[in-house]
Amino acid sequence: MKFVGYEKLSTLKLYTKYSNFAKKMKKWLDTLDVNLIECMYDNKRLEQKPSLEKDSIPKLEKLQNWFGSVPRFTTIRTNPATGSSDTIIEIIKTQLQEQAASRGRKTLPEVKQDPLLKDCVVVSCWDEQSMNSDRQSQEVIVDVKCGVAILRGADLFAPGVIAMSSETTIGSKVSVYADLAQKCLWGRTTPYSDLENKMFVGNGIALMTRKDIFAGSTKDRKTGRAIEMTDIPSRVSSISLPPKYGILQNYPSILCSHVLNPQPGDIVLDMCASPGNKTTHLASLMKHEGTLIALDRSKNKVEKLDLNCRLQGCDWVRTYAYNSIEAVDKQKISNIDGPPPYPKNSFDKILLDAPCSALGQRPHINTSMTAKHINSYPIMQKRLFDTAVSLLKPGGVLVYSTCTILVQENEGLVEWALNTYPGVIELVRADPLVGSSGTEWPGSQLTSDQRKCLQRFGPDLSQDSIEPHQSDTIGFFIAKFRKIPT
Numbered sequence: 001m002k003f004v005g006y007e008k009l010s011t012l013k014l015y016t017k018y019s020n021f022a023k024k025m026k027k028w029l030d031t032l033d034v035n036l037i038e039c040m041y042d043n044k045r046l047e048q049k050p051s052l053e054k055d056s057i058p059k060l061e062k063l064q065n066w067f068g069s070v071p072r073f074t075t076i077r078t079n080p081a082t083g084s085s086d087t088i089i090e091i092i093k094t095q096l097q098e099q100a101a102s103r104g105r106k107t108l109p110e111v112k113q114d115p116l117l118k119d120c121v122v123v124s125c126w127d128e129q130s131m132n133s134d135r136q137s138q139e140v141i142v143d144v145k146c147g148v149a150i151l152r153g154a155d156l157f158a159p160g161v162i163a164m165s166s167e168t169t170i171g172s173k174v175s176v177y178a179d180l181a182q183k184c185l186w187g188r189t190t191p192y193s194d195l196e197n198k199m200f201v202g203n204g205i206a207l208m209t210r211k212d213i214f215a216g217s218t219k220d221r222k223t224g225r226a227i228e229m230t231d232i233p234s235r236v237s238s239i240s241l242p243p244k245y246g247i248l249q250n251y252p253s254i255l256c257s258h259v260l261n262p263q264p265g266d267i268v269l270d271m272c273a274s275p276g277n278k279t280t281h282l283a284s285l286m287k288h289e290g291t292l293i294a295l296d297r298s299k300n301k302v303e304k305l306d307l308n309c310r311l312q313g314c315d316w317v318r319t320y321a322y323n324s325i326e327a328v329d330k331q332k333i334s335n336i337d338g339p340p341p342y343p344k345n346s347f348d349k350i351l352l353d354a355p356c357s358a359l360g361q362r363p364h365i366n367t368s369m370t371a372k373h374i375n376s377y378p379i380m381q382k383r384l385f386d387t388a389v390s391l392l393k394p395g396g397v398l399v400y401s402t403c404t405i406l407v408q409e410n411e412g413l414v415e416w417a418l419n420t421y422p423g424v425i426e427l428v429r430a431d432p433l434v435g436s437s438g439t440e441w442p443g444s445q446l447t448s449d450q451r452k453c454l455q456r457f458g459p460d461l462s463q464d465s466i467e468p469h470q471s472d473t474i475g476f477f478i479a480k481f482r483k484i485p486t
């Protein structure tokens with residue numbers, strides 16, 4: 001059977017799913033200070049306050065489509081210390097050729113260097129003819145998070161498997177489904193019958209048996225690849241590289257560390273660092289010289305951060321499990337040797353990649369978040385920001401970023417920061433600028449020049465002046481501040 005393409009295949013499915021998601025979203029919008037949809041799509045109408053019901057449905061649908069689809073490009077942040085982008089491009093091309101040969105595909109995805117970021121390689125998706133969407137009789141069920149990772153080009157690893165047909169052996173062809181309702185019992189052997197909540201995420205080949213995955217105690221359980229995904233409806237290229245050469249990272253996240261632009265010898269703080277994708281990038285941009293301190297709230301998360309630093313050759317980075325809100329000691333005047341808290345005015349550069357509602361992650365196929373939950377983020381973000389301002393040296397640079405499209409966590413935070421710290425911090429251009437300017441909303445005090453300093457990635461990013469891989473990304477926001485020298 002010829003594959004009809006992810007959009008056609010899944011839109012219907014996603015629409016039915018999204019009728020719930022849309023209801024939920026409307027509920028959030030009703031409780032938010034700022035109306036997301038209208039802010040994003042039509043500022044003039046917002047001033048006249050039309051009702052969401054009457055006028056905003058097409059906009060809501062556009063937003064749902066954006067949330068429900070997968071960014072078509074795979075971006076890889078390369079590690080210049082271990083190999084040039086050219087070397088990595090060759091490795092990726094060889095991988096794609098091998099995949100094409102084993103899966104009978106004729107046309108290869110394009111692999112190229114990003115024209116702006118020298119440490120970013122871009123891989124397009126497979127063409128529409130390439131995918132086999134025939135449903136296999138043997139099925140594997142995964143959770144939503146795992147389903148999303150598969151749609152974005154990941155293979156399926158053993159811990160993500162919830163259920164597998166009993167007859168599956170190594171080499172069996174299987175169809176993989178995400179359990180949207182999260183009701184499938186772990187270890188189930190018979191086909192999962194909740195057709196309404198079972199979303200097809202692709203076909204693959206089993207590399208493990210049921211016994212490998214489900215037998216034994218939790219600690220003995222296997223962690224490796226359980227299914228090699230061969231045909232996924234999003235058609236996104238699946239690349240696997242040793243971490244020392246490069247890692248998969250979303251385009252705006254790669255850009256974000258370039259906006260901070262740390263230099264060799266700088267004293268840099270990454271306040272919310274785990275799993276360390278940006279930390280390791282900052283280390284690479286610093287050419288592994290200087291001081292880089294990376295904090296995250298919990299011990300588990302810092303273990304993950306440590307592992308990634310090790311795998312990417314950055315074990316010189318100092319990591320601590322610490323609540324960054326409390327990372328400043330206003331009485332302390334000594335240096336920054338040792339663990340936090342640190343004295344005021346200690347860092348040349350600070351990255352605050354804040355915890356956020358993550359309403360920029362795509363595809364967003366299910367959510368359990370409530371409006372109350374969403375509205376709690378700006379409170380935490382402001383407290384982290386207070387600490388960042390305190391820890392920054394006069395003349396130092398602070399980059400604030402999120403992976404959400406919600407105005408209240410982005411432009412709203414910037415406006416609050418400028419009002420709270422007049423004469424202390426100033427907004428500067430978040431160069432290199434790729435995303436669109438900041439959004440305006442009724443009562444917003446940000447000037448047009450200030451909004452042009454910001455960059456936002458989301459459903460409204462125009463493709464006119466930028467490349468498709470720079471606009472078809474997750475939602476993201478970047479603001480850059482400088483502490484005014486006294």
Ligand SMILES: C[S@@+](CC[C@H](N)C(=O)[O-])C[C@H]1O[C@@H](n2cnc3c(N)ncnc32)[C@H](O)[C@@H]1O
Pocket residue numbers: 253271272273274275276277278279295296297298301322323324325353354355356
């Ligand atoms: C957006 S993620 C960071 C992603 C990371 N910068 C990267 O690029 O790999 C936000 C992180 O903030 C951490 N976090 C949340 N509250 C925190 C706090 N008060 N102090 C330190 N870390 C915190 C979370 O544990 C989470 O790992």
